[in-house]
Amino acid sequence: MELRWICAxxxxxxxxxxxxxxxxxxxxxxxxxxxxxxVSPQKEWEKKFRDGVVPGHxxxxxxxxxxxxxxxxxxxxxxxxxxxxxxxKEWGFDAHIETFNVLFPTPKERIVEMTGPTKFRxxxxxxxxxxxxxxxxSPGNFGERGHRDxxxxxxxxxxxxxxxx
Numbered sequence: 615m616e617l618r619w620i621c622a623x624x625x626x627x628x629x630x631x632x633x634x635x636x637x638x639x640x641x642x643x644x645x646x647x648x649x650x651x652x653v654s655p656q657k658e659w660e661k662k663f664r665d666g667v668v669p670g671h672x673x674x675x676x677x678x679x680x681x682x683x684x685x686x687x688x689x690x691x692x693x694x695x696x697x698x699x700x701x702x703k704e705w706g707f708d709a710h711i712e713t714f715n716v717l718f719p720t721p722k723e724r725i726v727e728m729t730g731p732t733k734f735r736x737x738x739x740x741x742x743x744x745x746x747x748x749x750x751x752s753p754g755n756f757g758e759r760g761h762r763d764x765x766x767x768x769x770x771x772x773x774x775x776x777x778x779x
Contacts, residue, residue, distance in 0.1 A: 686718045 645653045679698075684691040695711055702709035726736040 685720075686716070 645656060648656050679694055682690045684694055699709055699711055724738050726738060728734040
């Protein structure tokens with residue numbers, strides 16, 4: 615019963631509060647944290663920044679960075695880092711790559727094995743080949759034709775055929 619009264623009181627207080635109209639963004643003094651003299655230059659800088667962001671460039675950069683797997687310490691990870699460094703230098707930044715030694719455990723050998731009723735050992739090899747940019751289906755599909763192009767499924771079928779399963 616008390617909870618109902620508390621809720622009803624909160625609703626009543628909320629509904630009876632006067633609504634404060636917000637100032638429109640066109641007013642020069644509407645930018646919090648800036649004096650009235652600094653508002654115009656700040657808005658010009660923000661407009662320059664917004665005009666410089668091109669969705670097509672972002673899309674191409676993301677395609678370039680995610681074209682192949684790039685876990686810590688891999689060759690493509692280094693290639694990505696060098697590409698990003700070149701971009702920063704192209705944009706006028708004084709940039710360099712720093713190396714950090716981190717603990718990133720990776721297994722030297724990966725085994726998936728079934729010991730019974732029949733012995734089966736899966737071949738865990740990735741079949742790498744360049745993909746087309748266009749993706750069809752879910753992110754788990756590796757090719758345009760979906761599951762039929764998926765190297766994992768082809769390998770699974772081959773492994774089952776070899777084991778008689």
